[in-house]
Amino acid sequence: MTAAPDPGAAFIEARGVTVEFTTRTGHAARALDGVDLAVPHGEVLAIVGESGSGKTTLARTLMGLERPTSGEVLFEGRPLDYSLRGLKSYRSRVQMVLQDAAGSLNPRQTVYESVAEGIRLHGRARTDEQGRTETELVAAALAEAGLRPPERLFLRYPHELSGGQKQRVLIAGALALRPELVLADEPVSSLDASIRGEILALLLELRRELGMGVVVVTHDLGLAWNIADRIAVMYLGRVVECGTTEEVLTAPRHPYTRALLSVVPEIDQLEPVVLRGEVPDPSRIPSGCRFHPRCPALADGTADRAGVADACHHRPLEILPATGEHRAACHLV
Amino acid sequence: MSELLVMRDLHVAYRTGEGRLPAVRGVDLTVHEGEVVGVAGESGCGKSTLVSTVLRLQPKNARVEGEVVVLGEDVRTMRWGDLRALRWAGASIVFQGALHSLNPVHRIGRQIAEPIQVHEPDLPEDAVRRRVDDLLDQVGLSASRSRSYPHQLSGGQKQRVMIAMALACRPKLIVADEPTTALDVMVQAQILDLLRDLVHDLDVGLLIISHDLSVLADVCDRVLVMYAGRVVEAGRADEVFSDPLHPYSAALSGAFPRVGDPAARYAPAGLAGDPPDPRELPQGCSFAPRCPRAVDRCLEAEPPLVEVRPGRPVACIRVGEP
Amino acid sequence: MTATDSPPTAAPLSAAALTRRRRAASLRRNWALFRSHRSGLFGLTLLLLFVLLAVCAPLLVDPDGLDLTKATGTVLQHPTQKYWLGTDDSGRPILTLLIFGSRVSLFVGLFATLISMVIGTVVGLLSGFLEGWGARILFRITEWFLVLPFLPLALILATVLGRGLFNISLVIGITSWPATALLIRSQALSIRERPYLERARVLGAGRWHQITRHALPNVMPMVFANTTLTVAAAILTETTLSFLGLGDPTRVSWGSMLDSAFSVGAITTGAWWYIVPPGVCVVLVVLAFTLVGQALEDVFNPRLRER
Numbered sequence: 001m002t003a004a005p006d007p008g009a010a011f012i013e014a015r016g017v018t019v020e021f022t023t024r025t026g027h028a029a030r031a032l033d034g035v036d037l038a039v040p041h042g043e044v045l046a047i048v049g050e051s052g053s054g055k056t057t058l059a060r061t062l063m064g065l066e067r068p069t070s071g072e073v074l075f076e077g078r079p080l081d082y083s084l085r086g087l088k089s090y091r092s093r094v095q096m097v098l099q100d101a102a103g104s105l106n107p108r109q110t111v112y113e114s115v116a117e118g119i120r121l122h123g124r125a126r127t128d129e130q131g132r133t134e135t136e137l138v139a140a141a142l143a144e145a146g147l148r149p150p151e152r153l154f155l156r157y158p159h160e161l162s163g164g165q166k167q168r169v170l171i172a173g174a175l176a177l178r179p180e181l182v183l184a185d186e187p188v189s190s191l192d193a194s195i196r197g198e199i200l201a202l203l204l205e206l207r208r209e210l211g212m213g214v215v216v217v218t219h220d221l222g223l224a225w226n227i228a229d230r231i232a233v234m235y236l237g238r239v240v241e242c243g244t245t246e247e248v249l250t251a252p253r254h255p256y257t258r259a260l261l262s263v264v265p266e267i268d269q270l271e272p273v274v275l276r277g278e279v280p281d282p283s284r285i286p287s288g289c290r291f292h293p294r295c296p297a298l299a300d301g302t303a304d305r306a307g308v309a310d311a312c313h314h315r316p317l318e319i320l321p322a323t324g325e326h327r328a329a330c331h332l333v
Numbered sequence: 334m335s336e337l338l339v340m341r342d343l344h345v346a347y348r349t350g351e352g353r354l355p356a357v358r359g360v361d362l363t364v365h366e367g368e369v370v371g372v373a374g375e376s377g378c379g380k381s382t383l384v385s386t387v388l389r390l391q392p393k394n395a396r397v398e399g400e401v402v403v404l405g406e407d408v409r410t411m412r413w414g415d416l417r418a419l420r421w422a423g424a425s426i427v428f429q430g431a432l433h434s435l436n437p438v439h440r441i442g443r444q445i446a447e448p449i450q451v452h453e454p455d456l457p458e459d460a461v462r463r464r465v466d467d468l469l470d471q472v473g474l475s476a477s478r479s480r481s482y483p484h485q486l487s488g489g490q491k492q493r494v495m496i497a498m499a500l501a502c503r504p505k506l507i508v509a510d511e512p513t514t515a516l517d518v519m520v521q522a523q524i525l526d527l528l529r530d531l532v533h534d535l536d537v538g539l540l541i542i543s544h545d546l547s548v549l550a551d552v553c554d555r556v557l558v559m560y561a562g563r564v565v566e567a568g569r570a571d572e573v574f575s576d577p578l579h580p581y582s583a584a585l586s587g588a589f590p591r592v593g594d595p596a597a598r599y600a601p602a603g604l605a606g607d608p609p610d611p612r613e614l615p616q617g618c619s620f621a622p623r624c625p626r627a628v629d630r631c632l633e634a635e636p637p638l639v640e641v642r643p644g645r646p647v648a649c650i651r652v653g654e655p
Numbered sequence: 656m657t658a659t660d661s662p663p664t665a666a667p668l669s670a671a672a673l674t675r676r677r678r679a680a681s682l683r684r685n686w687a688l689f690r691s692h693r694s695g696l697f698g699l700t701l702l703l704l705f706v707l708l709a710v711c712a713p714l715l716v717d718p719d720g721l722d723l724t725k726a727t728g729t730v731l732q733h734p735t736q737k738y739w740l741g742t743d744d745s746g747r748p749i750l751t752l753l754i755f756g757s758r759v760s761l762f763v764g765l766f767a768t769l770i771s772m773v774i775g776t777v778v779g780l781l782s783g784f785l786e787g788w789g790a791r792i793l794f795r796i797t798e799w800f801l802v803l804p805f806l807p808l809a810l811i812l813a814t815v816l817g818r819g820l821f822n823i824s825l826v827i828g829i830t831s832w833p834a835t836a837l838l839i840r841s842q843a844l845s846i847r848e849r850p851y852l853e854r855a856r857v858l859g860a861g862r863w864h865q866i867t868r869h870a871l872p873n874v875m876p877m878v879f880a881n882t883t884l885t886v887a888a889a890i891l892t893e894t895t896l897s898f899l900g901l902g903d904p905t906r907v908s909w910g911s912m913l914d915s916a917f918s919v920g921a922i923t924t925g926a927w928w929y930i931v932p933p934g935v936c937v938v939l940v941v942l943a944f945t946l947v948g949q950a951l952e953d954v955f956n957p958r959l960r961e962r
Contacts (some may be wrong), residue, residue: 050517104852197603263522
């Protein structure tokens with residue numbers, strides 16, 4: 001009795017998603033505090049933020065690994081079905097590459113078995129239209145992920161692989177299911193600098209060849225500049241700015257985005273604004289605008305002059321809508 | 334300006350069950366007072382081995398040849414007593430991965446006090462405590478933090494503690510091994526600012542190791558790029574980053590694109606293959622298998638480090654060729 | 656992927672063939688590692704000797720020697736040419752009793768361990784891996800059994816169940832599974848949080864798949880190493896129970912020999928041949944299992960090796 005998918009809806013959507021955890025001390029920590037996000041088909045979206053921003057929690061919630069405390073996740077316009085069968089069918093179309101590449105592979109399984117796992121779980125070898133066997137499907141996935149010739153790696157164990165190879169095996173494992181979207185959590189942060197480009201190029205190639213959408217979670221603005229169509233900047237559980245990559249990174253409107261950009265070492269045109277302190281504890285979200293204790297615009301009087309300083313301290317901002325325009329959650333704009 | 338650290342023709346090889354593993358193959362390096370020198374390189378390039386020789390901390394199966402002169406004395410031939418005095422009071426190290434370098438069951442204050450107590454055992458307790466509080470203040474932490482345990486601190490705060498520990502005995506030379514890896518961008522900027530200020534205020538010499546060339550370009554005066562145990566390029570940090578002459582430096586520099594540069598949109602730059610296995614170094618130039626500009630000549634011999642411009646030694650036979 | 660490697664291999668193999676190859680390769684590797692432990696090899700040799708002894712018992716000594724009615728030797732005679740280890744208080748040759756006694760000790764030891772490991776692994780895995788009240792109940796049961804004092808429990812069970820070989824194995828199995836369960840549980844708890852389990856969930860794996868395909872294989876090495884040590888403990892326990900008179904009265908075991916020896920005052924009369932041989936055998940077998948177990952722990956310890 002499920003309704004037909006809404007053709008106008010985004011592929012995956014988060015509506016007012018809040019995710020709360022109870023800390024050891026008994027306080028409620030809001031990893032996500034109201035997020036609206038729309039992920040269309042075939043697009044590369046970068047979710048950018050520092051630790052404590054909630055970006056990983058958002059990715060996991062979109063994947064169904066966490067259930068929102070309030071709000072909902074929509075898949076093709078319908079609420080995500082959290083039953084075992086519903087999640088399984090969801091995960092045959094949306095996959096995720098987790099953050100810890102080294103730990104994500106079972107050390108006792110060979111590369112073959114790791115990649116074949118998804119194929120076996122979803123019975124892909126039986127239902128393959130081209131009649132390919134499991135071995136052929138595994139080989140195809142590994143080859144697509146850039147590991148050629150794939151047979152040579154079948155019997156290798158994770159500890160015999162380099163960091164880049166491990167990451168490719170994980171991507172192959174996700175690809176084997178032919179998903180329409182892949183969420184990648186920090187896909188290159190643990191890899192050597194010189195091989196980052198290859199993995200990122202692979203993600204772009206998958207989008208080009210297979211029409212696969214990608215959602216990249218990262219703290220690296222340079223990575224977003226390299227491959228993302230759109231960016232959502234997160235701070236302390238909320239999206240504070242979103243828009244196309246060009247808009248957000250060349251003409252940022254939120255003071256946090258501006259500060260982040262200014263400290264990226266390769267930027268010369270922006271005066272570095274090094275924020276004081278660190279991202280606050282998610283169990284103690286500041287009142288009003290959550291960024292106000294560290295906001296340079298508030299500290300140097302810009303907010304005062306614009307007459308919004310009081311609002312910054314006391315009036316919380318609305319959740320940014322999920323649609324396309326370049327927006328920032330700031331009283332100054 | 335005095336030379337705090339001089340490495341001359343340093344070679345380090347590990348003796349393992351599988352044979353001889355060359356980790357450092359002829360490196361020259363100098364750090365002066367008040368200078369910040371960077372060593373850029375990825376896994377397997379030998380930079381961690383390099384760092385370990387500064388205070389003779391290399392593993393037992395490492396064979397070191399060449400000179401490592403710290404504050405005027407060769408560390409390799411130093412007597413044990415002198416070495417102990419040098420360790421931490423002459424030169425100190427900020428280790429990679431503050432996560433594992435702090436003892437989880439001791440308070441921060443006690444861990445910072447430890448080297449002080451070792452080197453100045455006659456110092457009374459309250460003087461030690463005051464010094465610890467001063468150090469915490471220098472690195473931007475409040476004195477109350479001395480009563481915290483490591484797990485109560487964030488990544489950035491732990492790194493500051495590591496820096497405070499390195500400063501504890503007032504060394505002249507500090508070596509920082511990947512000080513900002515695994516830290517958030519903003520925290521990274523804070524730590525780099527801190528290091529810059531410390532060098533300026535205390536007139537120490539700083540040697541930073543990192544795989545992130547952009548970080549080094551930001552904070553170092555000079556930078557050396559290492560690959561497979563050798564220096565492949567050196568020069569002023571901003572120049573090496575913005576105008577790399579060796580193909581590997583170009584790749585490292587390109588891996589961190591300039592945000593705002595239209596040429597970098599949808600064009601991630603990287604190298605194929607992996608950094609070479611020190612057990613199986615290729616013939617000729619060790620970078621040739623991955624080099625986009627390699628030709629047959631490159632496989633004949635390891636290219637020598639040659640100053641193609643004043644102050645810019647490069648180990649590539651094709652510099653300047655189209 | 657890299658250009659510097661050897662040319663590609665022959666036609667792709669089937670999944671089954673790959674699994675076989677992998678298993679064969681890992682077996683070879685483990686055996687090579689085990690072989691490098693001299694103590695383990697020594698233990699293994701000893702073990703094989705005793706197993707051989709137990710299996711070939713009728714070929715080595717005359718089974719009639721066990722029969723009380725056919726005992727022809729002098730009572731408590733010291734070792735002679737005819738009776739290498741002397742005789743017991745009924746005139747039966749000690750050597751015969753010893754060799755046949757090994758059967759009981761080994762059988763009970765192994766069977767009890769089987770019971771203990773099966774219950775312990777299942778309970779440990781489920782209570783460690785699952786969440787909710789089911790897991791909590793299992794854990795409480797484990798703790799409860801752990802706290803119950805062994806000897807009174809064994810006495811009660813032996814009395815209630817009767818004194819056959821099978822029942823004694825059951826008694827030992829029931830009193831020893833909690834230790835295994837606790838060990839397995841803590842392993843399962845740590846495995847549950849590992850990233851590759853999360854990846855399995857992301858790929859669409861249900862709990863059964865997670866437990867059988869990921870948790871169990873990663874727990875098995877510890878189970879193996881623990882098994883050999885459990886056998887050692889089980890044999891000691893059987894000896895103890897038999898010594899206390901709770902063993903199978905119709906069978907001779909090393910424990911029952913010690914029991915008889917003490918009850919006829921073998922120490923005071925100086926009949927050392929009645930006490931020393933069974934004691935030494937128990938020690939040797941337990942030692943053998945322990946050495947093998949320690950070597951196996953080394954082989955399977957995930958921290959020492961990458962696997």
